[in-house]
Amino acid sequence: MAPRAYWKGTLKLSLVSCPVVLYPATTAAEKTRFHMINRETGNRLKQQMVDAETGDVVESDQKGRGYELRKGKYVEIEPEELEAVQIESNHTIDIESFVPSEEIDQRYLSHPYYIAPEGKAAVDAFAVIRDAMKDQDRVALAKIVLTNREHIIAIEPLGKGLLGTTLRFPYELRDEDQFFDDIKSPKITKDMVELAGHILHTKAAHFDPSKFKDEYENALKALVKRKASGKKIELPEPEERPSNVVSLMDALKQSLKGRGGKKTASKSHARRGTGRQQTVRKTQRSTGRQRKAG
Secondary structure (H helix, E strand, C coil), X not given: CCCCCCEEEEEEECCEEEEEEEEECCCCCCCCCCCCECCCCCCXXXXXXXXXXXCCECCHHHCCEEEEEECCEEEEECHHHHHHHCCCCCCEXXXXXXXEHHHCCHXXXXXXXXXXXXCHHHHHXXXXXXXXXXXXXXXXXXXXXXXXXXXXXXXXXXXXEEEEXXXXXXXXXXXXXXXXXXXXXXXXXXXXXXXXXXXXHHCCCCCCHXXXXXXXXXXXXXXXXXXXXXXXXXXXXXXXXXXXXXXXXXXXXXXXXXXXXXHHHHHHHHCHHHHHHHHHHHHHHHHHHHHHHC
16 A cells, blocks of 8 residues: 655646655654553553643643743734744745755755655656756755745655755754864874774775664564563663773774774885875765766
8 A cells, every 4th residue: 555645746847847745754653662551550641731830630722822931921822823824835846946965964954755756647747857856966955835834845866756855944953163162172193093094994884774773672672572471571780881991092002903903004004195095086986976876
């Protein structure tokens, strides 16, 4: 059974348009979730809204929305007042511009969606827009209204379809300076940086999400399975943390030695310049091929 579309509308590029559908690209359906229950009866609990001051239960017809002007002082907003400022969706994704993908700050990326053509009549126009974007190697920026809020959405080719990712607005991002300003700039020797670089080289790999393992999720599933079958749950002994303190240089050397990189390090020192240049060229060629393939 085909998944239910989250949104339906029209994708427009100037005078070219086609009906499309959006599907959420992520799901939390497989995650283990727990409900609050009554320990005595085993029944699920139901939440109630309670007045923070009086402690009285508030019925549904008494609930309202308020914006906190200052501590404990709220201005109440009526439902019809909210409706007056809501943006009415015209169910159109109107592409406004195309930008290089590398110019999009990763912090702005929010929620991904799959965009597919709706109906056979839309396939030709959809393919034209998709393939033109592939040729130009650019990302489209457009506006879309989802759940009564306007979003900026970045659109790029993905296989036979398109990937649309809603972007955060600037006011939603925190300024990194308030977190990084206090970071000191210590004097690090060139040897330390080179040793760290050799460790990075021994751990070089390609991005492969199939290798990602959610160990906590697996442990939760195993716990529920054992508990449901009536088996005893034994708590593990807490691990002792190593108390030995070593210098940064010793830690780097031991890390490299532990990875079997002693020979690699000595060889790299002998041909440092050539090896780096070859690695950079290979990485650039590999990245270029991946972008063209995508």
